[in-house]
Amino acid sequence: TQLLEQSPQFLSIQEGENLTVYCNSSSVFSSLQWYRQEPGEGPVLLVTVVTGGEVKKLKRLTFQFGDARKDSSLHITAAQPGDTGLYLCAGARGSNYKLTFGKGTLLTVNP
Amino acid sequence: NAGVTQTPKFQVLKTGQSMTLQCAQDMNHNSMYWYRQDPGMGLRLIYYSASEGTTDKGEVPNGYNVSRLNKREFSLRLESAAPSQTSVYFCASSGDIYGYTFGSGTRLTVV
Numbered sequence: 001t002q003l004l005e006q007s008p009q010f011l012s013i014q015e016g017e018n019l020t021v022y023c024n025s026s027s028v029f030s031s032l033q034w035y036r037q038e039p040g041e042g043p044v045l046l047v048t049v050v051t052g053g054e055v056k057k058l059k060r061l062t063f064q065f066g067d068a069r070k071d072s073s074l075h076i077t078a079a080q081p082g083d084t085g086l087y088l089c090a091g092a093r094g095s096n097y098k099l100t101f102g103k104g105t106l107l108t109v110n111p
Numbered sequence: 112n113a114g115v116t117q118t119p120k121f122q123v124l125k126t127g128q129s130m131t132l133q134c135a136q137d138m139n140h141n142s143m144y145w146y147r148q149d150p151g152m153g154l155r156l157i158y159y160s161a162s163e164g165t166t167d168k169g170e171v172p173n174g175y176n177v178s179r180l181n182k183r184e185f186s187l188r189l190e191s192a193a194p195s196q197t198s199v200y201f202c203a204s205s206g207d208i209y210g211y212t213f214g215s216g217t218r219l220t221v222v
Contacts, residue, residue, distance in 0.1 A: 031208045042115075042201050042213030043154075050208065088154070090211075097142050097161070097205050098169075103153035 003027055004102035012108040021074045021105045023089035030092050032072045037086040079109045113137055117202050117214035124192045124221045132187040132217050134202030142205045143185035147198040160185055192221045
């Protein structure tokens, strides 16, 4: 059973478009993180959200943690080719730092 | 540069051979992790070490062993490699709930 479901699995858009990626679960998480992975590299942390309803912004990226701490979304405004990559959400439960990862959303932004 | 260093970056093994993947971090993090990443399966936890001197099984530990040599180093050993262990292996470390730092990965092929 996959604890974290990400959608969509694949997304191909044109430069300048907006997009939203979703991360859903039936479980409650103490914190949720978003990572971006480029080909041949390890995932790189983008943001951590810990409070239900929390919204964090990182330039053109907006991250939201659901009120019940079971889901999250990543919204990118005016996507650029440099945003291309695999976006992974990961959740921690309780005081344990051990993370469970979603399978990821592969984003391609075409010039 | 501070971070997580993995060696080797690439490896080809014959079925039945053994090898050790090395991982070292210089961020003074207590916790370290080994994940494998396979197409369509996402990142799956093999073993983790919450602190120096402790190790625990993750989701897919069969066929692997680990050693937390000291606070900096966490190695993963394949005693008798199988084709099913062909994968990309990532080591990560964390010091708190706010995120992991990943290495750049080891690409292992077992023939």
